[in-house]
Amino acid sequence: MNRFLLPLGAFVLLVIVLAIGIRHAPEKDVIASPLIGKAAPAFALPDLNDLSRTVRSSELRGRWYLFNVWGTWCYECRAEHQMLLEVQRAAVLPVIGLDWKDDDAQARSWLTQLGNPYERVAVDHLGRTAIDWGVYGAPESFLVNPAGIVVYKLTGPLTREAWTQEILPRLPRQGLPGS
Amino acid sequence: MLPELGHFALILALLLAALQAFFGIAGPGLGRERWTGAVTSAVAGQFVMVATAVGCLIACFVNEDFSVRYVAENSNSALPLFYRVTALWGAHEGSLLLWILLLAAWTVAVAIGAARLPRRFGARVLGVLGVVSFGFLLFTLATSNPFLRLDPPAGDGADLNPILQDPALAVHPPILYTGYVGFAVAFAFACAAMLEGRLDQQWARWTRPWTTVAWAFLGCGIALGSFWAYYELGWGGFWFWDPVENASFMPWLVGTALIHSLAVTDKRGLFKSWTLLLAILAFSLSMLGTFLVRSGVLVSVHSFAADPARGIFILVFLALMIGGALTLYAWRAPLLKSTAGFDLGARESFLLFNNVLLVVAAATVFAGTLAPLVSDALQLGTVSVGPPYFNPTFMLSMLPLMALLPLGINAAWKRGHLRDRQRTLLMTLAVAVILAVGVAFGVYAHGAVLTPVGAALGIWIILASLVDPIDRWRRRLSLPRAVLGMSLAHIGLGLAVIALTTVQSFTVERDVALAAGASTRVGSYDFRFDGVAPVEGPNYDAIGGTITVTRDGAPVAVLKPEKRQYWVQHQAITQTSIHMSRGNNLLVALGDDLGAGRWSIRIQIRPLVTLIWLAALIMALGGALAASDRRYRSARAAEAVAPTAAGEAAG
Numbered sequence: 040m041n042r043f044l045l046p047l048g049a050f051v052l053l054v055i056v057l058a059i060g061i062r063h064a065p066e067k068d069v070i071a072s073p074l075i076g077k078a079a080p081a082f083a084l085p086d087l088n089d090l091s092r093t094v095r096s097s098e099l100r101g102r103w104y105l106f107n108v109w110g111t112w113c114y115e116c117r118a119e120h121q122m123l124l125e126v127q128r129a130a131v132l133p134v135i136g137l138d139w140k141d142d143d144a145q146a147r148s149w150l151t152q153l154g155n156p157y158e159r160v161a162v163d164h165l166g167r168t169a170i171d172w173g174v175y176g177a178p179e180s181f182l183v184n185p186a187g188i189v190v191y192k193l194t195g196p197l198t199r200e201a202w203t204q205e206i207l208p209r210l211p212r213q214g215l216p217g218s
Numbered sequence: 219m220l221p222e223l224g225h226f227a228l229i230l231a232l233l234l235a236a237l238q239a240f241f242g243i244a245g246p247g248l249g250r251e252r253w254t255g256a257v258t259s260a261v262a263g264q265f266v267m268v269a270t271a272v273g274c275l276i277a278c279f280v281n282e283d284f285s286v287r288y289v290a291e292n293s294n295s296a297l298p299l300f301y302r303v304t305a306l307w308g309a310h311e312g313s314l315l316l317w318i319l320l321l322a323a324w325t326v327a328v329a330i331g332a333a334r335l336p337r338r339f340g341a342r343v344l345g346v347l348g349v350v351s352f353g354f355l356l357f358t359l360a361t362s363n364p365f366l367r368l369d370p371p372a373g374d375g376a377d378l379n380p381i382l383q384d385p386a387l388a389v390h391p392p393i394l395y396t397g398y399v400g401f402a403v404a405f406a407f408a409c410a411a412m413l414e415g416r417l418d419q420q421w422a423r424w425t426r427p428w429t430t431v432a433w434a435f436l437g438c439g440i441a442l443g444s445f446w447a448y449y450e451l452g453w454g455g456f457w458f459w460d461p462v463e464n465a466s467f468m469p470w471l472v473g474t475a476l477i478h479s480l481a482v483t484d485k486r487g488l489f490k491s492w493t494l495l496l497a498i499l500a501f502s503l504s505m506l507g508t509f510l511v512r513s514g515v516l517v518s519v520h521s522f523a524a525d526p527a528r529g530i531f532i533l534v535f536l537a538l539m540i541g542g543a544l545t546l547y548a549w550r551a552p553l554l555k556s557t558a559g560f561d562l563g564a565r566e567s568f569l570l571f572n573n574v575l576l577v578v579a580a581a582t583v584f585a586g587t588l589a590p591l592v593s594d595a596l597q598l599g600t601v602s603v604g605p606p607y608f609n610p611t612f613m614l615s616m617l618p619l620m621a622l623l624p625l626g627i628n629a630a631w632k633r634g635h636l637r638d639r640q641r642t643l644l645m646t647l648a649v650a651v652i653l654a655v656g657v658a659f660g661v662y663a664h665g666a667v668l669t670p671v672g673a674a675l676g677i678w679i680i681l682a683s684l685v686d687p688i689d690r691w692r693r694r695l696s697l698p699r700a701v702l703g704m705s706l707a708h709i710g711l712g713l714a715v716i717a718l719t720t721v722q723s724f725t726v727e728r729d730v731a732l733a734a735g736a737s738t739r740v741g742s743y744d745f746r747f748d749g750v751a752p753v754e755g756p757n758y759d760a761i762g763g764t765i766t767v768t769r770d771g772a773p774v775a776v777l778k779p780e781k782r783q784y785w786v787q788h789q790a791i792t793q794t795s796i797h798m799s800r801g802n803n804l805l806v807a808l809g810d811d812l813g814a815g816r817w818s819i820r821i822q823i824r825p826l827v828t829l830i831w832l833a834a835l836i837m838a839l840g841g842a843l844a845a846s847d848r849r850y851r852s853a854r855a856a857e858a859v860a861p862t863a864a865g866e867a868a869g
Contacts, residue, residue: 041548041552043491043547043548044548046498046544046548047541047544047545047547050502054533054536054541056591057533058530060592114290114375
């Protein structure tokens, strides 16, 4: 046995450990939300399209909705916008926006230019509601069920994969049109 | 147009790197002289292409071309010009490009230096560097292309991460990477020597200046990162044993072992196979550093670009590169036979201890850094390893190293005696102990057990480092730069030991809540909080506090810490304010608004903390001085000097 082979052997072992480590890595990117399985935090915030009106979490009870945190300053939000519009067209569930620490005029012109995928947009100037929801960075989306319980949290932009693999399977089948 | 030009240049660079690797390895291997001769042209061409690509990307940043994805993600129209340029390496893709540029620059330098080396050996070194460069270029083009366009273009950029908008961190990556990449040169020399089967001590001499320069850069880079963490992260620590910090520290430790082991191989023809292994190890750890930071395998505050696909690519590349080198090692190293012996008390023994202790230190850091990963991979649950593990285990190998150092640098080669230095060393030790105990208990009037020990070791190292140069000067012997550089580096180390001991023992930290006008006493200083006022920056708004520091009624400083809110990323950054007073660093950070005009304020008094970074700089300067020694510059002169210098000159 050649003792000069030992370093190579040790290195092979290390590569195996690192390879297993990589396989586990994607799971770590997801910051698990402590909210899952718990009631969605209540809020009452001004409506972006008419600041005199109020968007209340209590009004959203009784149906599934996707709670999407965004802002015009958020670069990745632009990337997911197209997908949000598709979700709206599919009419599977309403998307409720939380415009986080944003300028109202800019937010309105963003929605005029790119299209408005939201049923309602709540305005969170101070970021208090975002803190209640444990928002780590925009964009984030929360799936909330009719009982007002948070079922799933997506960190980062809503992609087609996230939509078909994570969100759609969590919805009841009868909720889907045509089934 | 520019991004496409840059992309194209990068593809050409990849092809040229492939040619460089092929000509450099196959040319000498098959005895084709014309192939061997073509290597330098490939090196030059590759450098020009990489520089063009980097130039194009910088131009995109300066011109605010937000149709380029990487620019849109890492810049903003409000970003000052200086940071728009340094934003180049603000994230993963650009950092890689920087790595490639520095590798190309090192390769050009080696190609110029290689003119003095035997032709075939020089070509092999360049060939191995070509393989490394090819791997990184392929990685960049395949998984991390910085020239991708956005359609439609972004209106404005997402801005450079605010914590990176800082002068020290702006220049930190180039310096650190210069060190990382420099170890590629030592690696290439080792591989070339193994390919050639010519494993005499000659390759070690050729490698020494390159390795020392790389080591010096790496040390500066680490110190700069630590300095940044100290004043920017706001919590006043200077070392966190964070995976990313460890990733740069491990190659430094092994690199330190390597420069000492190279000295033994060069001077005495010993430790040959061990030196080869260290050369491979130092570069492997540099690459592993890249892997750990960029793959998302280890979660750290620094790793803002984590992507498993990239991780797999790096892992495969790492496996081929290092696995290949280690296979070559297993094949060639058995041919080596050491003929020379040495006594237990000879300098060789001390350098052996040096190597063992440094590698053990690197191994403990390695184990601590990878333990969370291994535990996770084997599904033993998530563990986190922090200072309670790192501090004592690291000390365990460092204390004996420091204690042996003054003896080792004064021991003669081969023969186990300290020449006529025994009495001098005992005297310096006595002086060091008296000084250390005096300072620890006299000036500060308190201290932990390790305080006088650490201080005595630090002072002893400094005094013992001066023995040889003074001795040479008195006997009117020549004082080559290699000797001066070694002494300087060891003096730097002694200063670092003193500084670290003092900081660890005598730091005072206090978190207080103060209303405007109120004051508090910390140490012998009075801190009066004068309230807050809004401050406007170029791309952020801030709240600035004013704190007046006095000592016995005499004014010391007015500190103005800030809490900044950057416009684009809405990230709050704590900007600490620091003042030096009588060797103490007074650090003040503004915490939270507690309402009713009261603010939480963090106050720290750290004695001698600046000396840590100064000491690191002195060590690096010592390395640079030693690397510039005449004996490395001319191969012929070195061989002529070698027999006489071997017994005299320092390692």
